[in-house]
Amino acid sequence: MLSATDIRAAHDRIRPFIHRTPVLTSATISRMAEAEVFMKAECFQKVGAFKARGALNAVLSLPAADREKGIVAHSSGNHAQGIAYACRTVGIPAYIVMPENSPRVKVEAVRGYGAEITFCVNTPEERQRNADLIVKETGAVFVHPYNDFTVIAGQATVAKELIEDVPGRLDFVLCPVGGGGLLSGTALSAHYFSEGTSVIAGEPEGAADAILSFQLGKITKAPYVSTIADGLLTTLGDKTFAIIQEHVTDIVTVPDEDILSTMKLVWERMKIVVEPSGVVAMAALLKYAGIFAGKRVGIILTGGNVDLEKLPF
Amino acid sequence: MLSATDIRAAHDRIRPFIHRTPVLTSATISRMAEAEVFMKAECFQKVGAFKARGALNAVLSLPAADREKGIVAHSSGNHAQGIAYACRTVGIPAYIVMPENSPRVKVEAVRGYGAEITFCVNTPEERQRNADLIVKETGAVFVHPYNDFTVIAGQATVAKELIEDVPGRLDFVLCPVGGGGLLSGTALSAHYFSEGTSVIAGEPEGAADAILSFQLGKITKAPYVSTIADGLLTTLGDKTFAIIQEHVTDIVTVPDEDILSTMKLVWERMKIVVEPSGVVAMAALLKYAGIFAGKRVGIILTGGNVDLEKLPF
Numbered sequence: 001m002l003s004a005t006d007i008r009a010a011h012d013r014i015r016p017f018i019h020r021t022p023v024l025t026s027a028t029i030s031r032m033a034e035a036e037v038f039m040k041a042e043c044f045q046k047v048g049a050f051k052a053r054g055a056l057n058a059v060l061s062l063p064a065a066d067r068e069k070g071i072v073a074h075s076s077g078n079h080a081q082g083i084a085y086a087c088r089t090v091g092i093p094a095y096i097v098m099p100e101n102s103p104r105v106k107v108e109a110v111r112g113y114g115a116e117i118t119f120c121v122n123t124p125e126e127r128q129r130n131a132d133l134i135v136k137e138t139g140a141v142f143v144h145p146y147n148d149f150t151v152i153a154g155q156a157t158v159a160k161e162l163i164e165d166v167p168g169r170l171d172f173v174l175c176p177v178g179g180g181g182l183l184s185g186t187a188l189s190a191h192y193f194s195e196g197t198s199v200i201a202g203e204p205e206g207a208a209d210a211i212l213s214f215q216l217g218k219i220t221k222a223p224y225v226s227t228i229a230d231g232l233l234t235t236l237g238d239k240t241f242a243i244i245q246e247h248v249t250d251i252v253t254v255p256d257e258d259i260l261s262t263m264k265l266v267w268e269r270m271k272i273v274v275e276p277s278g279v280v281a282m283a284a285l286l287k288y289a290g291i292f293a294g295k296r297v298g299i300i301l302t303g304g305n306v307d308l309e310k311l312p313f
Numbered sequence: 314m315l316s317a318t319d320i321r322a323a324h325d326r327i328r329p330f331i332h333r334t335p336v337l338t339s340a341t342i343s344r345m346a347e348a349e350v351f352m353k354a355e356c357f358q359k360v361g362a363f364k365a366r367g368a369l370n371a372v373l374s375l376p377a378a379d380r381e382k383g384i385v386a387h388s389s390g391n392h393a394q395g396i397a398y399a400c401r402t403v404g405i406p407a408y409i410v411m412p413e414n415s416p417r418v419k420v421e422a423v424r425g426y427g428a429e430i431t432f433c434v435n436t437p438e439e440r441q442r443n444a445d446l447i448v449k450e451t452g453a454v455f456v457h458p459y460n461d462f463t464v465i466a467g468q469a470t471v472a473k474e475l476i477e478d479v480p481g482r483l484d485f486v487l488c489p490v491g492g493g494g495l496l497s498g499t500a501l502s503a504h505y506f507s508e509g510t511s512v513i514a515g516e517p518e519g520a521a522d523a524i525l526s527f528q529l530g531k532i533t534k535a536p537y538v539s540t541i542a543d544g545l546l547t548t549l550g551d552k553t554f555a556i557i558q559e560h561v562t563d564i565v566t567v568p569d570e571d572i573l574s575t576m577k578l579v580w581e582r583m584k585i586v587v588e589p590s591g592v593v594a595m596a597a598l599l600k601y602a603g604i605f606a607g608k609r610v611g612i613i614l615t616g617g618n619v620d621l622e623k624l625p626f
Contacts (some may be wrong), residue, residue: 271587272585
């Protein structure tokens, strides 16, 4: 299990290579939520999303001798960019397996960081098979997008900074949940660094595996998968699930229409480009306003990588 | 003519009601421009654009007895929101004349600040005639969007903050030009507060009145008007033109395709929602890279009010 010391060490390790992203407030959004809202804008992070943190901590935690042959990852999204950026930072090869239908903008970004891309059919099995093949051929190390303690410790630094930068105690921290890397890290940081702060996750109705797993007490698949929040399609892993079971207060779901309207609200009022997955926590705040009324609420806006040619509005 | 003291006084006057917007840097954009680029993000300003500054200074500069009957303005854009915000701030009525085809999002924003809106046919004559009528009926004071020394002094605070917040001297400050309120203010701030800094304006090719006026030495209309940068359609006034003639180094033009690609660049790489008019200075930087190579360049990103339902990409 990860300790407070592990998270502090992760933060020290990655600090030179990440932005300390701002914590923003908006009179409009606090008024709408009837709460005091503090938004941690990870859209402004390196690679445009918090995933840079976990990827960097995973790569930097490996002894130099173990990582010199490079890193392998599979991802259609922000983890791919995070690993590519981390590998360029330490000067080792990055091998990224991406689904052949990945958004152009994400493929270009990964390529821009100098990674070698292998395209494959978009099934979990094919992604893993291709990644395993590359590990075998190159001797590079596979880094899982979330079910990995070094990745979780890296993601935990988001909430750690949020807690440090908000004056006074937060009643709640809200973040989205996909595979659970950010959520488990957030829950650990609240547990270690902010006594009395509850962590609640927002999940798309159309990818509701985490809420089911949480309620049933075992990792469970979503009954159906259909959501605009394409970064949250993955299922919890055993490591993330164990932490979530112990330290998360609740998981709530939001429909795509709320995700979309919240995304527009953030673009229009805050002038921040945030992706659908990135506003799920804020959509949850607005939907379940009763829970949060009068409270001090920290929200993680997780990323801003959207294809401007294919906007949902 | 405006003095350094006037600009300092304007800044003190409006400071409690504006954001000191951040000065941002981007490794990608500095690399593309082959220059050291500092971006003043006025998209994060109150009402989403620098216009809040000039409007506030105009309203706050009026003696309380003179402004108690309210302010009249005509604008389809950010000046309307600026005046509405300024009037709400001091608790007086705002009467805004807007063209009947104004973007929904801007009408809603103006109404959201509690202003009374009068719609009219979209010609300069009709706008002014309606504004004059309201002045006569209500006794409210008309505030011009740019040809007004209090407005110019307010807009000058953008460059003043930029100069104060960038460590070391800037070689250039670039801003867009429409009616010239921001440009003349920027030129005055560079003149008074940053010796040796040249001010260059970017103007859309499809609204090229300022470059012609500047070159011919008299206020001249654009040969044709057709540009995506809808905030820059206006013609210089006598007050702004006189300052520009004396203190601006040069004006350059950029085509709409450059404005559009620069807008996408800022959204994609910096995750900032900026409107077409807001990136004209940066488009000029990228187009005329030869002039700016190796230099320290300040850029004003002027605003972020776009209708997400009608994006140009």
